[in-house]
Amino acid sequence: MAEAAGRVAIESVTPEVDSGRFPIKRVPGETVIVECDAFADGHDVVRCLLLYRREQDTAWKESVMRPRGNDRWRGEFRVEELGRYAYTVEAWIDAFETWRGNLVKRIDAGQDTRVDILIGVALIQSAADRASEPDRELLARWAGDLSAAAVDTVAQSLALNEEFASILRRYPDRASATRYPGEFRVRVDRRKARFSAWYEMFPRSCASSADKHGTFADCEARLPYVAAMGFDVLYLPPIHPIGRTHRKGRNNTVEAGPEDVGSPWAIGGEAGGHTAIHPSLGTLADFNRFVSAAGRHGLEVAMDIAFQCSPDHPWVREHPEWFRRRPDGTIQYAENPPKKYQDIFPLDFDTPAWRELWEALREVIRFWAEQGIRIFRVDNPHTKAFPFWEWVIERIQSEYPDTIFLSEAFTRPKVKHRLAKLGFSQSYTYFTWRNTAAELTAYMRELISPGIREYLRPNLWPNTPDILPEYLQIGGRAGFIIRLILAATLGSNYGIYGPAFELLENTPGVPGGEEYFASEKYEIRQWDLDSSVSLKNLIARVNRARRENPALQHDWRLHFHEVDNPEILCYSKTNPDCSNVIVVVVSLDFQHVRSGWVRLDLDKLGLSESSSFQAHDLVGDGRFLWQGSRNYVELDPQGVPAHILRVRRKVRSEEDFDYYL
């Protein structure tokens, strides 16, 4: 016979990911709202505590959970520091509260309570035994006075003394408490994991003339341009030496000419591998200077982690055991039959030398972390073994807790989600291919559903160097504006690949394909940054709206509102107390003027049907007077077919002309 477990059952603790197998994610200052079912047999009063601690601490902190009805309890704690927290739940039967509640009922029913008072005396005395001074003395005196009270009404009144009870409640009898058998974890990343605007740029295309290979000094000159658009993460494709063997030519041709620069993702050459810098870009010192300069412009540099090797990578010679060898003695190149990528050797995660391989890969990330890099965009993590990612992210983050990893897993949903669970701080999404109102609504609702949002932070990209989506190919200027505004306001994390994006680059390599013509992956491009078609000013306004409005810095309170025109999408974001409210209205039609009536769910916005408010368009700077839920919108693809409306409530004061806050 097992030791009798506690009489309280605890079930259905939330939030949790796969029953606690993986941590939930937060940033400092955020709250973890924990709920559980806790109940006992019979009618006794149950009490429930939320226990939490930083993972490295041994002692639990406690937070009272309160009943929500139907045996559900809720408590919460704030996370303040980077790293990991743990939490669980404990519950027990509170004999004192049970007794007290019953006593009230007995008194109300006019019953004899003399024996009940004596039961209470014993309960108070046992609490006194658990208490520390001076409470011990005080509770003991209470018990004494209560047992000595000769008049029933005096005893009853003394028994129900609220002041004494509140002291007693500090010393519950938790000897028979039930502790939930599992512990749950929280990974706390820094704030940028939740709110960031990424700009991807090829450093080698930053030179002042087209026939030159850009350097980090050129990149430095580009910083004011990027900073002026309001981004805060500057992400560079790999900056390492590029292989010569089987190098790809322009437009991904199999034979490279002598002038072809190759793909930056074919990492490794004479000058080194994953910890080396491409000589044409500069030196490590140049790189570090550039990173510092970027910081002064408010731009944090993100590096690309692409764990694969060109045939010329030093590891191919030094560690042949990390690659798979074919029966003819050659090394297995990357392939997705019948496609072959002979310029790239994948690392063999099935190698018996996997321990050394894992360590070497970890050392690559550490090397760059030691240079001050704290954001890594990981290329194709879904083609490397899952256990490796869990291990390496945990190791890096325990050494550098402010490290952020973005998963570039454009792959099947389950695989993408697994990578997020394993530790990636942000994830690329299918947003890139979601175009209609129904698609966008369903997908964003899925991403912010309780089962997913706890571990996956979406990062929305309208384009990447690999993906020029059909919508941008055919949508013209309006199409680019629509996709920009959707990405930047649906997602608190978003990014664009520029200058291709702001310059409306839309020619595909082959019709029906999604590769860019003259893709920067294979050649240096010169961009006319001052082109009159550039969206740079619009982008700057959108990023300013994001920075100035806390509502746009979090995804969970995204809410979609009805519009009577299916080509118009309307959604809102708010901060928790609705003091900051953003309503976005976007036409998804890049060809025709679209109009319709929006029906706002006012309760989501902290507004009432009778209230009028100013809807201030942070993009076009227009100001509309709206009232209640139904309001008219008209969106023209010739201009900006979208509004990012900040709701400004009327201040009903005649003393001031600033009616709207």
Add this chain to the structure above:
Amino acid sequence: MAEAAGRVAIESVTPEVDSGRFPIKRVPGETVIVECDAFADGHDVVRCLLLYRREQDTAWKESVMRPRGNDRWRGEFRVEELGRYAYTVEAWIDAFETWRGNLVKRIDAGQDTRVDILIGVALIQSAADRASEPDRELLARWAGDLSAAAVDTVAQSLALNEEFASILRRYPDRASATRYPGEFRVRVDRRKARFSAWYEMFPRSCASSADKHGTFADCEARLPYVAAMGFDVLYLPPIHPIGRTHRKGRNNTVEAGPEDVGSPWAIGGEAGGHTAIHPSLGTLADFNRFVSAAGRHGLEVAMDIAFQCSPDHPWVREHPEWFRRRPDGTIQYAENPPKKYQDIFPLDFDTPAWRELWEALREVIRFWAEQGIRIFRVDNPHTKAFPFWEWVIERIQSEYPDTIFLSEAFTRPKVKHRLAKLGFSQSYTYFTWRNTAAELTAYMRELISPGIREYLRPNLWPNTPDILPEYLQIGGRAGFIIRLILAATLGSNYGIYGPAFELLENTPGVPGGEEYFASEKYEIRQWDLDSSVSLKNLIARVNRARRENPALQHDWRLHFHEVDNPEILCYSKTNPDCSNVIVVVVSLDFQHVRSGWVRLDLDKLGLSESSSFQAHDLVGDGRFLWQGSRNYVELDPQGVPAHILRVRRKVRSEEDFDYYL
């Protein structure tokens, strides 16, 4: 660094209850359909096996899981024997299938495959090393022939030989397989746990005249009556000696007269406790004879397990430590302040002597199990410690695997569900208070939802000795018929408390209350079984419909169909292949004739819009010719305001007049 885990991730295994903490439930012959997500990094082919075994066996049996798309897999196994089974999932990367699939693509693309053939040779050879004779020899020869094949097309054709491949597939390389880290359990109860019709009857009311206390011999005489109605479980309230101290009088009065027989739930007196028989009913031998006689009538006797004691129970003297003592030296009686139940002492599950208490209670159940009793209806299990139930049910069922426990937990939802998880085979439900179409639909859908049906088997009761619901108080004969047909067809397990039910007893003890006037809990009743109002013939028809139609013997395929009259409820049940289809149409209005158009979801019934079929009413024996989804119904509370329609498909043969099967 941990040992590198397998590259395959396994997630979201279903079915499961609280991540495997509790078993799912089945009966012999049923299938457990197991699904999981299983996927690896990259594009390699994954294979997935369902592992299962009887819990006492050490070796797993294996069943192949097949992909369902989106990385979801499905497999199944049948349970055949009572007791417990375990199951889990294993998955691995299949190097041979990966190679084979890629080879096909390469051949289709006209690529050179010489090196690939050599890779295949190595894979086949390693499979040969794992194989047993004669397959080992055969595979080795295949590898040899393949490596010797000089002509490419010959080699390709030999490499893709399907016969050899199917032999090779018997010897997968599972060295790096991922085993799901948890195991899941199945509790297999006998078939009656899923399909049963209960009749509750007070033995002491079975005497031939009102002034006599019924005996087991009287009960024996009553058996043909109960059997004729078609029930298969005969449930008796407690048959033990009844306490005299604080005995309750008729209609639950506090002072019993000398003639008052007391409540059978106030267990224990001079003649003994939970293993004794009330002397007025007879002896243990009489009881055993009655149980045998019942069996001959197709009736299995269910006993009441009510773990509480009258003040006269032998345990009060023999084991005072099993009761809570008040400061005045008296034993704590049952109460729900301000209500007091001085005729009942609860057992104290918090006693330091809980081990001895648990064992004694187990011995009570064992005692009756040894008399051949295998069905126990447990009184108020929600007022006893949860861990006790899990322990005692597991112990009893490992000794007597055919034991069924019905949980009488009319309490809060979470508590009721916990008890089902802990092991109760069947559970009373809130059906008793669900009257409207919306209430019934929502509640039954909840009960058969995947999250609940795996552990909770509903048992639907329109009335009990404790509950005469308002609907029966005011609904008259039609009301009783409606509730009977709902219980018997919505639930594969159902029961009535008779003869109060079939004789339409509907007078409450106090207006607004749910107790019966002149409740059999406190007095002997004489029933006029031959009354013309009796529903016994109707009940017999309903129970025959249940016995003859497998569709009504399972709850999971219950489906609700639209009716354009909200007072009419329409639902169907089918067996898995829709060879047996029952459509029930019930008016919920006991006052007015109701008519409406039913819209059947034909795909749930294996029917098409163009097909006509006979709807044969198993209650009224009417036959209707229905076609397609929309059909008219009219239900009159003066008659039977319900149809239990068996769908009989037309047999399109002119050789026979039996058009309908």
